[in-house]
Amino acid sequence: MSLLNKLLEVVRSYYEQVKPIEDRFKRMSTFELLVGTIISQNTNWRNVERAMANLRDRGLLSPEGVLRANPRELEKALRVAGLYRVKAARIREIAERIVSSGLSLDDVLRLRWSEARAKLMELPAVGYKTADILLAFKAGAPVIPVDTHIARVSKRLGLVERGAGYEEVRAVLESAVPPNERNLFHLALIRFGREVCKAKNPSCDVCPLRDLCPSSTSKP
Numbered sequence: 001m002s003l004l005n006k007l008l009e010v011v012r013s014y015y016e017q018v019k020p021i022e023d024r025f026k027r028m029s030t031f032e033l034l035v036g037t038i039i040s041q042n043t044n045w046r047n048v049e050r051a052m053a054n055l056r057d058r059g060l061l062s063p064e065g066v067l068r069a070n071p072r073e074l075e076k077a078l079r080v081a082g083l084y085r086v087k088a089a090r091i092r093e094i095a096e097r098i099v100s101s102g103l104s105l106d107d108v109l110r111l112r113w114s115e116a117r118a119k120l121m122e123l124p125a126v127g128y129k130t131a132d133i134l135l136a137f138k139a140g141a142p143v144i145p146v147d148t149h150i151a152r153v154s155k156r157l158g159l160v161e162r163g164a165g166y167e168e169v170r171a172v173l174e175s176a177v178p179p180n181e182r183n184l185f186h187l188a189l190i191r192f193g194r195e196v197c198k199a200k201n202p203s204c205d206v207c208p209l210r211d212l213c214p215s216s217t218s219k220p
């Protein structure tokens with residue numbers, strides 16, 4: 001079995017665990033998911049949930065709500081997720097852009113995939129990953145957003161070169177994952193990266209890929 005197929009087999013075993021996250025993402029409004037993705041940088045999902053609950057309680061989960069609020073209030077709501085000043089400034093900037101241009105995120109998501117992606121990336125602080133998350137979970141696009149965990153695992157496994165960029169990692173993974181599984185695959189590979197192929201001290205001794213992985217520290 002090829003390494004990519006073995007990875008797919010391993011990652012599939014996490015699908016059930018991450019299914020509730022997929023369901024939650026799909027229930028969120030597009031702006032909420034965008035805000036959640038910004039908050040999730042450099043923190044764990046539990047802190048994201050706390051920050052999102054704070055925003056919800058204060059009516060800060062719409063662009064208009066964000067703009068009506070005192071900027072200190074937004075920062076206070078985000079404090080639990082770390083880097084709260086930067087994240088608050090980004091969310092405010094995005095809200096300003098959406099309101100001032102009359103942009104509807106949902107209308108953008110109805111455009112052709114490549115067009116929608118380019119349009120989303122015109123927003124401040126929205127790069128490939130954030131745009132692809134919105135396209136995957138809110139527009140059903142068959143795309144695998146590549147975050148830091150996914151890039152790390154792919155590189156350690158030698159699926160791509162160490163210096164590979166976002167699009168290269170995405171293309172390699174998408175070549176092996178059926179379109180209807182890509183949302184779950186994205187979430188499940190992140191879980192695998194957080195729990196097993198961790199940034200520091202990966203658990204190669206218990207990793208089901210260790211016999212095939214060129215970076216394994218636990219060779220037989």
Ligand code: SF4
Binds near residue numbers: 196198202209
């Ligand atoms: S063997 Fe180690 S480095 Fe390779 S994928 Fe597994 S945890 Fe990561």
